Amino acid sequence: MLSSLGIRVASPDDKDAIRRVCLSAVGPEDYVLQDLDGWFTAGEVSIAEDSSGRPVAVMRTIDLPDGAAWLASIRTIKEMQGKGVASEITRAAMERAKRRGMTHGRLLISAKNTASLRVAQKCGLEELFRVSVLEKGEEAGSEEDIIRKSRTPGHAVGVKEDRRGSEAPVARVPGSPEALAALAKPLGRGELDESPVVIGLRGYVGLFFTFVSAEREVVAKCAPRTVPVFVDGERFLFTANRTEPWHGLQPISNGPGVGKAAVRALELAGIGEGVVFLPLDARMHRPYLDAGFAYSKWAREAVILERQL
Numbered sequence: 001m002l003s004s005l006g007i008r009v010a011s012p013d014d015k016d017a018i019r020r021v022c023l024s025a026v027g028p029e030d031y032v033l034q035d036l037d038g039w040f041t042a043g044e045v046s047i048a049e050d051s052s053g054r055p056v057a058v059m060r061t062i063d064l065p066d067g068a069a070w071l072a073s074i075r076t077i078k079e080m081q082g083k084g085v086a087s088e089i090t091r092a093a094m095e096r097a098k099r100r101g102m103t104h105g106r107l108l109i110s111a112k113n114t115a116s117l118r119v120a121q122k123c124g125l126e127e128l129f130r131v132s133v134l135e136k137g138e139e140a141g142s143e144e145d146i147i148r149k150s151r152t153p154g155h156a157v158g159v160k161e162d163r164r165g166s167e168a169p170v171a172r173v174p175g176s177p178e179a180l181a182a183l184a185k186p187l188g189r190g191e192l193d194e195s196p197v198v199i200g201l202r203g204y205v206g207l208f209f210t211f212v213s214a215e216r217e218v219v220a221k222c223a224p225r226t227v228p229v230f231v232d233g234e235r236f237l238f239t240a241n242r243t244e245p246w247h248g249l250q251p252i253s254n255g256p257g258v259g260k261a262a263v264r265a266l267e268l269a270g271i272g273e274g275v276v277f278l279p280l281d282a283r284m285h286r287p288y289l290d291a292g293f294a295y296s297k298w299a300r301e302a303v304i305l306e307r308q309l
Contacts, residue, residue, distance in 0.1 A: 004050060005085065005088055006048065006050075006051075007088065007092040008046070010047040012040050014045070018032070018039070018055070021076075022058070022075050026075065043062040044061055044096065045059070046058065048089045055077075056076065057077070059071065059072070061096075064106070065222055068212070069093070072209075074086050074090065074119075090119065098309035103308065106305070108209060108303070108305075110299035110302055111301040111303050117303065130280055131206065131278065131279065131280070132300065134275070134276050134295055135294060136294075137271075137273025179268065179270055180238050181227065187252075192215075192219070192252065196254050198252065201277070208239040211304050222239075231268070233257065234253045234255055234257060235253040246271070247274040249262050257287070259288040262274070
């Protein structure tokens with residue numbers, strides 16, 4: 001079967017085919033169905049077809065600012081799962097990424113997703129490090145994968161009284177870092193190099209569900225979706241999800257009030273729902289757990305893997 005598998009670059013004309021694959025692989029709750037337009041804005045989309053031209057698998061690669069191709073959203077129709085199709089489409093996508101000038105392939109997998117880990121390792125990806133995933137919001141602690149939310153975000157602008165008693169405008173703009181733009185400040189000298197969180201993440205930072213090198217110039221290239229924010233004395237990299245009412249807060253500082261500051265940042269964004277990536281050191285988790293975060297059932301522990309292209 002694999003000898004007759006054809007893999008090509010998809011175009012926007014393939015959206016219906018991608019939709020059918022996702023419906024078979026995951027179901028109508030698949031987050032990909034909410035962001036098919038966004039799939040064609042960075043990197044490329046791969047589609048695998050059998051000898052009859054039937055789409056059997058799709059995946060997206062995103063070109064990251066540190067030269068890595070982020071391997072994302074692999075979907076295989078149910079009847080073809082476990083037959084090596086995911087490995088074939090992943091290898092083909094990495095080969096094309098290399099031709100585009102990307103230097104590495106990188107991805108994030110739940111530590112309990114042994115099938116996907118086997119595919120990654122079969123394709124030559126090796127573990128870089130592991131992270132703990134904590135969430136705040138309606139999905140925290142649920143059995144559903146938090147990246148499979150399917151509700152469409154609304155938009156509103158309001159006024160909120162801050163804790164010092166003054167009224168401050170709060171831009172409730174789901175999917176936009178402008179909600180915290182007033183609190184954004186340039187990164188200070190040593191904030192990334194000396195951060196205990198970044199050190200614990202082996203020199204990477206999580207920007208929503210991708211990880212990039214924490215080098216200053218790399219982080220700067222991630223704008224405008226990612227901005228450094230300063231909330232109640234704690235520092236974060238704030239990343240907006242374009243299609244869902246969720247925000248990523250990658251902590252840089254690690255003070256005793258960091259958990260409450262993270263909650264405050266989400267409140268200022270007008271959402272109150274978000275995710276943080278932390279080292280496996282349980283001492284770093286306690287401020288977030290005390291502030292109402294919970295370990296993700298999707299991936300209490302996640303694995304970041306990489307290979308040179």
